[in-house]
Amino acid sequence: MKSTYIYFFICINFFLFEESKASDFIELFSGKSYENIGKRVKFLEDPTNSLTYQDIKSSKYQSLFKAGDSQVPTYGLKDISLWVKVELKHSSNFEVPYVLEIAYPTFDSIQYFIEKEGGISASGYLGDQQEFNNRLINHKNFIIPLDLNSSDSSTVYLRIKNKGSLVVPLNIISRQMLYSDDIIEELLYGIFYGIMLVMLLYNLFLAVSARSINYLYYVGIITGNLLALSALNGHAFMYIWSSFPWIANHVVIFGIGLWISSSNLFASAFFETQYQFKKYHNYFRALVLVGIVIIILSLTIDYSVALRISNYSLIINCFGLLYSGIYFWTRKVKVASVFTLAWTGYLLGVLLITFRNLGIVPVNFITTHFLEFGAILEVILLSISLGYKYRLLEIEKKEAQLNSLDLMTQSQKLVQEQNEELERKVVLRTHELEEKQEEILQQNEELNAKNEKLTEAQQIIEAQNAKLKLYTDDLESQVEKRTEDLRNTNTELAQNVQKLEQYAFMTAHNLRAPVARLLGLTHLIEITPNPDLSEWTNIVSKIKEEGDSLDAVIKDLNAILELKKEAEQNQSIINLTETLNQTKRILKNSIEVSKGKIIFDNHDFNEIKCNPTYIDSIFYNLLSNAIKYRSEDRQLEVLIQTKIEEGKKLLIFSDNGVGIDLSKNADKIFGMYRRFHTHVEGKGLGLYLVKSQIEILGGEIKVESELDKGTTFTLSFPVA
Secondary structure, three states, X not given: OHHHHHHHHHHHHHHHOOOOOOOOOEEOOOOOOEEOOHHHOEEEEEOXXXXXXXXXXXXXXXXXXXXXXXXXXXXXXXXXXXXXXXXXXXXXXXXXXXXXXXXXXXXXEEEEEEEEOOXXXXXXXXXXXXXXXXXXXXXXXXXXXXXXXXXXXXXXXXXXXXXXXXXXXXXXXXXXXXXXOHHHHHHHHHHHHHHHHHHHHHHHHHHHHHOOHHHHHHHHHHHHHHHHHHHHOOHHHHHOOOOOHHXXXXXXXXXXXXXXXXXXXXXXXXXXXXXXXXXXXXXXXXXXXXXXXXXXXXXXXXXXXXXXXXXXXXXXXXXXXXXXXXXXXXXXOOOHHHHHHHHHHHHHHXXXXXXXXXXXXXXXXXXXXXXXXXXHHHHHHHHHHHHHHHHHHHXXXXXXXXXXXXHHHHHHHHHHHHHHHHXXXXXXXXXXXXXXXXXXXXXXHHHHHHHHHHHHHHHHHHHHHHHHHHHHHHHXXXXXXXXXXXXXXXXXXXXXXXXXXXXXXXXXXXHHHHHHHHHHHHHHHHHOXXXXXXXXXXHHHHHXXXXXXXXXXXXXXXXHHHHHHHHOOOOEEEEHXXXXXXXXXXXXXXXXXXXXXXEEEXXXXXXXXXXXHHHHHHHHHHHHHHHXXXXXXXOOEEEEEEEEEOOEEEEEEEEOOOOOOHHHXXXXXXXXXXXXXXXXXXXXXXXXXXXXXHHHOOOEEEEEEEOOOEEEEEEEEEOO
């Protein structure tokens, strides 16, 4: 038994750490193959990613080339450009064409130079960032033809750049052996893809027919595996999206993200964690989000960053699924054992290929291809576990049906016994009910007679109620109308009382001064018994002036009282242009003296239905005020505009006169006998009349003014 363990350990070390001797050049012989020649070639790391072919040809960099430390050198996820130098010696008459094979299908960029006799005989570019059809030889790996007939030595330089891991498996083989050696490997890949596709289609059919979401999640796991592994092996780029390098560069990470999301959705639904294991349910949901984020990152951010995130997330996800399987296994969940075994093989494959890419373990058949075996094992065992689970559900369902059948049999027997007892009671009860029914029939006849009388009485009451309702409705409408009339009358009365109080106050105020002056003059006559003729004449003239002033005040007050009465009469359509022309004729002398400019913009309307006397008065008062209170520093300009806004007609008077200080006089501007400039004559009655006339017409007036800039009056009239 001990010797068996030693033999197994030796075999593992042979596969993982097989080495071969290094030499400065490779001597080629016709018909012989040279595989995994990493120790027989030289490498130079360029962390600056800036060295060119001319640079590395210098003696400075030639001395820095070092032989590989393994048959398949790995450099992890370093962000470098790797230069490879392959020195060949051969006869000049090779019968069979040879090629250099770079057996890592996901390199982003490979630039090659072939030297012969001190000059470059061939050069070119390879990589999965170019369309597959541009390759010299159609093969999933990168193939460089070697022309060995023209000289007896050659040197091949490779500049390899990759955002993913740097694994450099190099082979020199004949072109014929290139395809014959791949037959077994490609056959195994065909079996692998066949198994995966059959399982995918089979479970997709089950998902549709059984209407089970578990099978759909399982299909997502298979799809993620297929996308990632077929892209890593180069088959997807070769056969499916050969003209789309962008897809070839990003589908690996996309497949990993899809696999992570689907596997956790499958685990959550498989163990029904939402019912009993809330902590694991939340854990699985969190990893589903991680998978979705990886899918998004595969399409948006730099490939190298997304690859690192996806690799670490993949390892964490595998450990998490393995741990959860063990946990549910210990909780006696029957299907957890197969689930755990499925993830064990897959986790081992993921760890081996990850450690291989990071350079922790060497590159060989086991580290390269164990992931495919793990994926097949995972797919088969998960399918078995899924079928086993549904088999258990079927067994539980049948047991439940048998239990239900026993319960139904017992229930039927009990129901039969109860029915027999019930029938006996029904017969007895029926006899009692028949006796009661006869008694009830007699009572019903009496009740029907009483109901007929009640129905007649009800009809009479309903007719009376209908009449009463009509009377009530009519009375309510009359009361509402009378109330509304009283409300309007009270409102109008209150307004009239207020106006009467204002009128009485203004009358007393305006008559007080002339009367006081008349009393003073008569007092002078009394205290002067023998005045001379000149004094009498002077006193009489003063009395006449005060009488005229008193008469003017009384006329102004009468004009105000007549405003409302006139507003209800003589309503007609007024042409505003004619009204303006008439006002300009009246104020002709004042306009000429002021040299004023009057502009009328009647674009929106030129006619208004109104009292013509009011419109004449409004035009006269506003224009005369603009002329009287003009500025001496500039030519007078008056702009009259008509506008229609919000269902109202606007008449706007704007001037550039001296203006009014509204901060002090805003509440006084439309008062009776209010004047704000004493350098010209006036009564202070014009704006009061304009405001009163506008309000009587159902409109309103607004003022905007600024000292030494001008004043704007906006009059709004309801649209007739």
